[in-house]
Amino acid sequence: MTTEPRVLEPRVIEQRGLYFDELEEDVVYAHRPGRTVTETDNVLFTTMTMNTQALHLDAAWSAGQPFGQRLMNSMFTLATVVGQSVPQLTQGTIIAQLGMTDVTFPHPMYHGDTLYTETVVTGKRLSSSRPGQGIVTMKHTGRNQHGDVVALATRSALMWTREAHSAAQDAARKERAQKGRIDT
Secondary structure (H helix, E strand, C coil), rough: CCCCCCCCCCCCCCCCCCCCCHHCCCCCEEEEEEEECHHHHHHEEEEECCCCHHHHCCCHHHHHHCCCCCCCHHHHHHHHHHHHHHHHHHCCCCCEEEEEEEEEEECCCCCCEEEEEEEEEEEECCCCCCCCCEEEEEEEEEEECCEEEEEEEEEEEEEECHHHHHHHHHCCCCCCHHCCCCCC
């Protein structure tokens, strides 16, 4: 009698953010790689959001302004700063973005600059009304390739705890399985 060799399924590791319980206050989370921003990024984002500001679109006009050239749209910069934090901190572990405060742009970004973002968790607390969830406050700092701070933003997010998220996923799987059954 011959036995077939067992085929071992490979272990799968899915990229995700950190759960509420894994986030540490006063730790710097450095998000890499950086993102080199381009003229195309600026023109597309600016026109998609219907922002007709000549400072982003008109090279001739911008040349006569204080910075002497077009600036990256600050909303693109903000969106990229937050986006750079997602894979490391909130991918699959966030429930909702709750808000942003203290958004500033102390130094302009130009076409060709590279944006690097760091995040510090400045506070966290379990939700009093949503068991298994917590509110996390994060301060994002975006810097260009020279280390100049180009964006600062504080945001709060509702995050899963690991145990509650696992229980919610198990319940959803059971519900899907029940719907798939044919009762006779």
